[in-house]
Amino acid sequence: MTTPVPAPQPLWYRACVVLGGGALLAAAAVDFFAIIGRHSGIPLLGSIELVQVLVGIAGTVALVAATLHRNHARVRVLSDRVDAGTAGLLYRFNALCGAAFFLALAAGSAWLAHDLWSAQEASELWQLPYRPLRIAGVAGLLGITLLSLRQAWQGREQ
Amino acid sequence: MMATPETGLLGVLALLVLLLLGMPIGAALGLVGISGLTLVLGFEPALIKTGSLVFETLTRYELGTLPLFLLMAQLCFASDASRHLFDAASSWMGHRRGGLAYASIAGCSGFSAINGSSLATAATIGLVAIPEMRRHGYSDALATGTVAAGGTLGQMIPPSGALIVFGIIAQQSIGTLFTAAVIPGLTQMLLYFIVIALLVRWKPALAPSTPRADWATRWATLGKIPDLLLLMLVVIGGIVFGWFTPSEAASVGVAGALLGSLWRRRLGWRELYVALEETLKTSGLIYTVVIGTLVFSVFISVTGLADAAGATITGMGAGRVVTVMLMALFLLLLGSLLDGLALMLLATPILLPVVTSLGLSPIWFGIFIVRAMEIGFIHPPMGMNLYVIQGVAPDVPLWRIFRGVLPFLAADFVHLLLLILFPALALALPAWLA
Numbered sequence: 001m002t003t004p005v006p007a008p009q010p011l012w013y014r015a016c017v018v019l020g021g022g023a024l025l026a027a028a029a030v031d032f033f034a035i036i037g038r039h040s041g042i043p044l045l046g047s048i049e050l051v052q053v054l055v056g057i058a059g060t061v062a063l064v065a066a067t068l069h070r071n072h073a074r075v076r077v078l079s080d081r082v083d084a085g086t087a088g089l090l091y092r093f094n095a096l097c098g099a100a101f102f103l104a105l106a107a108g109s110a111w112l113a114h115d116l117w118s119a120q121e122a123s124e125l126w127q128l129p130y131r132p133l134r135i136a137g138v139a140g141l142l143g144i145t146l147l148s149l150r151q152a153w154q155g156r157e158q
Numbered sequence: 159m160m161a162t163p164e165t166g167l168l169g170v171l172a173l174l175v176l177l178l179l180g181m182p183i184g185a186a187l188g189l190v191g192i193s194g195l196t197l198v199l200g201f202e203p204a205l206i207k208t209g210s211l212v213f214e215t216l217t218r219y220e221l222g223t224l225p226l227f228l229l230m231a232q233l234c235f236a237s238d239a240s241r242h243l244f245d246a247a248s249s250w251m252g253h254r255r256g257g258l259a260y261a262s263i264a265g266c267s268g269f270s271a272i273n274g275s276s277l278a279t280a281a282t283i284g285l286v287a288i289p290e291m292r293r294h295g296y297s298d299a300l301a302t303g304t305v306a307a308g309g310t311l312g313q314m315i316p317p318s319g320a321l322i323v324f325g326i327i328a329q330q331s332i333g334t335l336f337t338a339a340v341i342p343g344l345t346q347m348l349l350y351f352i353v354i355a356l357l358v359r360w361k362p363a364l365a366p367s368t369p370r371a372d373w374a375t376r377w378a379t380l381g382k383i384p385d386l387l388l389l390m391l392v393v394i395g396g397i398v399f400g401w402f403t404p405s406e407a408a409s410v411g412v413a414g415a416l417l418g419s420l421w422r423r424r425l426g427w428r429e430l431y432v433a434l435e436e437t438l439k440t441s442g443l444i445y446t447v448v449i450g451t452l453v454f455s456v457f458i459s460v461t462g463l464a465d466a467a468g469a470t471i472t473g474m475g476a477g478r479v480v481t482v483m484l485m486a487l488f489l490l491l492l493g494s495l496l497d498g499l500a501l502m503l504l505a506t507p508i509l510l511p512v513v514t515s516l517g518l519s520p521i522w523f524g525i526f527i528v529r530a531m532e533i534g535f536i537h538p539p540m541g542m543n544l545y546v547i548q549g550v551a552p553d554v555p556l557w558r559i560f561r562g563v564l565p566f567l568a569a570d571f572v573h574l575l576l577l578i579l580f581p582a583l584a585l586a587l588p589a590w591l592a
Contacts, residue, residue, distance in 0.1 A: 017431065017438060018431075018434075020434070021430075021431070021438065024229055024434065027409070028226055028409040028412040028413060029409075030409075031406050031410075032406075034406070051222055055216070055222030056213075056216045058441070059215075059216035059217075059442075060216060062225065062441035062445055063445055065439045066438075066439050066440075071443050072182035072185070073183045073184070073443050073500070074180050074181065075177045075178060075180060075183065076180060078179060090179055093181075094182065094185075101185040101450070102185075104188070104189075104192050104208060105209070105449065107209075110209070112209035112213065115206075
C-alpha cells in the first residue's frame, strides 16, 4: 500500500505560512527575551507593542489558512443527515454567507483605515506605523472573501 | 427597528437556525450581529464597530496566547509526546487491574497540560492507548469510553483554549482562570479514576491485569519525558506562582517545546513547517469565532436581552443554586444541538450578566461553562469526542463507545454538581495565591 502524496501547495500560500509562522516564532522570541530581561534587570521596553504587531500578522494569515483549508467550525447535526444534493446546496449557501461576513469585516476595516488615514497612527514606544497593518488586514479579509466565493462556486469537497 | 430584548431574542433564534443549517459558527454569529446592529443602530455605526473589533482582536496581546499554546502543542506532538507520556504512565500503573485505563487518563491529563483541546487530546492519546488496551484484552467499550472522557480534560487542565477564549470574551484574567481550573481539573481526573476502579471491581473481566514492568523499564520510560515534565511544571507553575503572565507562559512553552524537540532530534524544517501550518489553521478557526462572537455580543448588549434575562431570573426568586442548576440544564440541552465552542460563545454574553447579578464570580462561571461544554463533547448527538474515537477505532460501533462513556458521563454530572454546590473548588486556589 502506498501513502497518498499530498497535493502541492501554491507558492503564495507557502509564503503566507512562512510569514505567519515566522511572525508567531518572532512573537514568542520577543516575549521570551522580555521575561529574561525583566528577571535579569534589563527590561525589553515595548515588547507588548512588538508582539501585538506580530500576532496581528499571524492572525491575518491564520484566517486565510483556515478558510483555504475549509477549516471553519460548523454544526453538522443537520448537514450530515440530509441527502447529497441538499447538503451541496447548504454548503454553497453557507459559503456565500461566509463570504458576506468576511466582506463586511473587510468593509468595516477599510472604512476605519480610511477614517484614520491622516491620524498617522503608530505604537507609543517603537513608533511602529499601523497603516501597513491595517492595509494588510483589509487585503487579507478581501482575499478570504474571494476564497469563500470560490468555495461557494466549487461546492462541497468529495 | 427598536433595540428591545425581543429584537435580541429574534437574533438568537436566527442564529440557532443558521447554526443548524451548518453555517460556519463565526460567520453565523458575525452575520447575525452585523445585521442586528445595522437594523438597530444603522449601517455606518455597525460597520465601524465591526471594523474596530477586527483590528482590536487580531492585534490583541492576550489573544496571541492562543496560537502560541497551539504551537507548543504541535511541537510536542511532532516529538511523539503522546506516546512517551502514555508509555510512562502504563509502565508505572499498567500492572494493576484497569491499569492501562488509569494510564490513559493520566496520559490525557499530561497531554492536556501541553495542549488545550479536547479533540486533540482524545485523538492523540487514543491512537496510542486504545490499540494497547485492546491488545491486552480490555473491553472495547471501556477502552474507547475512557479515552473519549479523558480527552475532555484537555479543555480544563491549563493551558486551556476554551478558557483563553472565555477570558477574552468575558474580559477576565486568563491567568486567574487557569489557576481556578487546576483543582477542578484534578478532581475531574480523580473522579475518572474512581469510575475505573468501581467498574473493574464490579466486572473484573472488563480489564484483565497485565504483566508488571520491571524497574529498569519504568525508569527508562520516565527518562524519555523529562523535557515534557519540566515544560508542564514551568508553564503551569509559572502562571500559578506569578513568575510570568499566561501570554508570556505561552512563549516560554514554545521556547521549551522547541528545545525539547531539538533534544529529541525530532524537529526538521519539514516538521516545523507542518507545526506552524497546523497552528495557523486552528488559530484561524478560533479567531473567526471570536470575532463573530464579539460582534454578536455587542448586538446582544445593545438590545438589552441579557439584562432582561437577568431581571427575569432574579425576579423568580429561585435562589442561586436553583438558578445555576437551571442554567446547567439549559446548557446541557443546548449542548445536544450545538458543539462546545458554539454553546459557550452563544451562552456567555447572555448568561454572564445573569451570573454577576446573582453575585457569583465570573471566574467561577468560566470554569462552570467550560465544564458544561466538556460534557457536550461526550454526550450524543453532538459528542464530538465520540466521533473522534470512532475515527481512531473504526471497528467499534458508536453505541459501544457511548456505552463505555456512560459511567464517565455520570461522574461528569456529579462533578458539575459539586462545582455548583462548592464554588470554592474553582475559587479557592486563586484566592489563596492572591
